[in-house]
Amino acid sequence: MTESLDATDWAILAEVQQDGRIPFTELARRVNLSASATTERVxxxxxxGVITGYRAEVDLERTGYAVLAVVRLKYPGPGTRHEPLRRLVEERPEILECLRTTGDDCYVLKVATTSMGHLEEVVDSLARFGSTTTNLVLSRTLPFRGPRVPRAVTPPL
Incomplete structure (x- = not known):
């Protein structure tokens, strides 16, 4: 679908990523379309499958999950079954995101916990599957922002 996204589609994506609860009338005004045309585009x-869902952004500290970490997991060699790890990732609500990667580390996980002891418990559960490296997040310099308009596409006026 990437090839068929025009500047208006990208403008809509930018707006709904900024505010997933934006009313269609306001979205239409911002992208210079009628409300019905905007609704149809969305x-x-x-x-x-370009827009896959709408989510609330939650302040982890205010919910008691003040310790944010990135855990890299080096999974054992070829032929290793990944289903047990995938089950653990699904079962542990502290694991916010899990990415399978290339390079020395097979997985990179974003983990939020209530304390250092809680983080240690989560890391220990992951260490059953291989070698881990844990980095504490000091601050979010650039929070996740989603894709932006490619340079080749000119946004609508």
Missing amino acids: RRLETA
């Missing part, structure tokens, strides 16, 4: 982006 529905088309949802149907095509």
Whole structure:
């Protein structure tokens, strides 16, 4: 679908990533379309799987999960079954994100915990699967922001 995204689609994506609860009338005003045309475009982006959902951004510290870490996991060699690790990742709510990667580390996980002891418990559960390296997050210099308009696409006026 990437090839069929025009500047208006990218403008819609930018707005809904900024505020997933934006009313269609306001979104339409911002992207210079009618409300019905905007609604149709959003529905088309949802149907095509470009927009995969809408989520609330939660302040981890205010919910008691003040320790944020990135854990890199070096999984044992070829032929290793990954299902047990995938089950653990699904079962542990502290694991916010898990990415399978290339290079020395097979997985990179974003983990939020209530304390250092809690983090140690999560890391120990991951260490059953291989060697881990844990980095504490001091601050979010650039929070996740989603894709932006490619340089080749000119946004609408």
